[in-house]
Amino acid sequence: MRFALIFNPFKYKVHEENLRIVQKYFGMFPPLSLAWVAAIARQAGHQVTLIDARTLKLSKEEVLDKLKSFKPDIIGFMMTTYMFPETLEWIRYLKKVLKVKVVIGGYNLRVYPRESLSHPEIDYGVIEHALDTIPQLLSALEGKRKLEEVVGLVYKANGEIRINPAQPVDFEKFPHPARDLLPNELYAEFPTERKNFTVMVTSLGCPYSCSFCEAGQTAFNPRSPETVVGEMEECYFKYGIREIDIFDYDFTIDRKRTIDICRGIKNRNLDLLWACRSRVDIDAELLQEMKEAGCGRIYYGLETGSQDVLDKLRKGITFDQIRKTIGITKELGMKALGFFLVGAPGETKKTVKRTLKFAKELDLDYVQFSKCLAKPLTSLWKQMVQETGEDYWRDWVLGKEVDRPLPRPWTDLTNEQLDRLAKRAYVSYHSRPSFLLRSTLKVRSFTEFKRKFLGYLEMIFSQENMSKKDENFVAYHEAPKRLNFYWKISKFK
Ligand code: B12
Incomplete structure (x- = not known):
């Protein structure tokens, strides 16, 4: 399977625990959760790309271009409760053009698996960790097993949202x-x-x-x-x-x-x-x-x-x-x-x-x-x-x-x-x-x-x-010139 993971930019929310300026200067961090998921999927033999649109300052259109050349079978997003609506907006935009399945994961799924999947654009959710769930889900999408057998998955079948309970994972095995x-x-x-x-x-x-x-x-x-x-x-x-x-x-x-x-x-x-x-x-x-x-x-x-x-x-x-x-x-x-x-x-x-x-x-x-x-x-x-x-x-x-x-x-x-x-x-x-x-x-x-x-x-x-x-909130970024350079040389990684 070809699996693309996307980290979308996010704006400041007034319900957040931090003041606006603190949030602005917090920093540019690697999307670690997605990097774990990427490694897990790759270990199971799949082709994976990870697009950090936030740090690379990529617009939805630019990410769409990258995805068109990667040709994914499935795309994945990390969902936090707080940034849910804007990540959903990205999913809606991409799904209009790309006919691909969408899987989401992240802490929010532990709390609101059903609510998260209630949105028609989202096909699958990983309730807890990806270690067993993602290899099993991708093999199910290849027709090698049934969705009912995928542990820790929330999905849709016959017009209803179903949950397969998660199993404990050993972090050492990641x-x-x-x-x-x-x-x-x-x-x-x-x-x-x-x-x-x-x-x-x-x-x-x-x-x-x-x-x-x-x-x-x-x-x-x-x-x-x-x-x-x-x-x-x-x-x-x-x-x-x-x-x-x-x-x-x-x-x-x-x-x-x-x-x-x-x-x-x-x-x-x-x-x-x-x-x-x-x-x-x-x-x-x-x-x-x-x-x-x-x-x-x-x-x-x-x-x-x-x-x-x-x-x-x-x-x-x-x-x-x-x-x-x-x-x-x-x-x-x-x-x-x-x-x-x-x-x-x-x-x-x-x-x-x-x-x-x-x-x-x-x-x-x-x-x-x-x-x-x-x-x-x-x-x-x-x-x-x-x-x-x-x-x-x-x-x-x-x-x-x-x-x-x-x-x-x-x-x-x-x-x-x-x-x-x-x-x-x-x-x-x-x-x-x-x-x-x-x-x-x-x-x-x-x-x-x-x-x-x-x-x-x-x-x-x-x-x-x-x-x-x-509405104009952009997290403080230190290296705009180098960023452009990086974007040019990495046209497709
Ligand atoms: C590193 C980190 C960040 C980094 C990187 C983002 C990231 N998550 O990759 C930065 C600093 C950018 C960040 C930002 C934010 N974060 Co943060 N972050 C973390 C932190 C400390 C570690 C994440 C991690 O790698 N954990 C270890 C891995 C193994 O576990 P995991 O993240 O849960 O990922 C596993 C599963 O959840 C699942 N999974 C996760 N994502 C996906 C995606 C797909 C497609 C699939 C299939 C599976 C999957 O598979 C992963 C591997 O098993 C966690 C707290 C923690 N200790 O977990 C908070 C945490 C995830 N962050 C949180 C929050 C609130 C935020 C911010 C909203 C903060 C803010 N106000 O800006 C932003 C939002 C960013 C965004 N849009 O996602 C909350 C989420 C709570 C919630 N209910 O949603 C947490 C739980 C911390 C907290 N104190 O509340 N974060």
Whole structure:
């Protein structure tokens, strides 16, 4: 089978957890989920192409041209709940011209498989992982098996939507993502210091129960240290990658595995700068191992400066742990980033002030103040659906809802107040002369300086007090000239 995967560009939504400018400068990331799917399909003997239309700035028409020359039997899209309508619009456009089947996958399918398939343009959905489902689906499309036998598939038959339950998968068995199909030199995220840059996922799931996270209490499913370091080595030698952001929910959950990965990186002499996400309940010895293996940034979920709010979020950490771990991280020469929430359960103007004061006291290298949101599968969402009997996200996927700021019944602050407070927190945090001076001195290249300086100026001058729709929204892109060049030389990859 000829299988084409497409990553479409997406605009800012006012229901998002981040302010518009934060979203704009977030970065250009590889469509990793699709790169996994591509590798899985290829391993099963199929011909695959992956078009990152977002990063290559390709219009629908240009993607259509590429697809016409590739001649796919089936095309695939990754669907997040939040970007569902615009991905659907792309599918509608392409399906009008190309008479091909469409398969979608992604986290949204775990929550809304039926609702997603209710749209006539979508033929198949992969409910959970592609590892078994995609080879089985493609062989079914070749007439070698029946759709009823494809595990983890949602599909249509006799005018009804049918679901074949998914089976658990072992993440270790996945091939490495097909980065050879991606323009690796074009990716960067806001704090990136080196090129080429990529993201990795080395484990699935998280056993903790934070009320705002969709991964809460899902089985931890790690790849082995050998496999993880093997993927890093492939990134290093095959794709010239020198910086990696590990996007696991919590990279340090299994202390021994983390240490083994660190030692593996050192033993293979990989000169990589890497970043990861972690809880603060880790120790100095582990941090030392991470530093020695090239870890340059750690993103910590700190959430708030109020003990009451922290408890309501069921985070299970203390301020002493936060202070100690951030202190050691900085002493070892790694950058510490804090993720904070604004508008969490029990939040007041006073607690937001306390959070900002706490962030300044910790003197983090980066901070993010996101608006607490009832995202699908979180306990905040479950509770809201139970109490109100309404599910905004379900209606959104069905096409019955519009993009609007969502209610937060767990705080007395209004959405307008929260946007204003989040913006004020960013401006106040980043405008301290000591922070500006230190950040400038740490900058490693002109592009890094430009990206950070523009982001800072836009936050001060262009970020409205209440995030609004922006039809012209385009994510900040660093390399338009090289992009054109890349597009010309890669006419068909
Ligand atoms: C890397 C990443 C990104 C990268 C790359 C995008 C991507 N997903 O490839 C970037 C930074 C660009 C990104 C952007 C966004 N992301 Co993101 N991202 C992730 C992250 C951290 C890892 C993805 C990954 O590789 N996982 C490991 C692989 C093995 O699992 P997987 O992604 O689930 O993919 C498997 C299956 O879902 C399925 N599958 C997935 N896609 C497809 C497509 C087809 C055709 C098929 C057949 C199967 C299939 O097969 C895959 C292999 O088994 C996940 C969280 C996580 N840890 O999983 C969030 C996550 C997927 N992202 C999420 C969100 C919300 C976003 C954004 C909307 C954020 C924003 N506001 O901009 C955008 C939307 C981008 C878009 N249009 O898709 C949510 C989705 C939630 C939901 N209900 O839909 C997640 C779950 C994180 C979260 N905290 O909520 N993301």
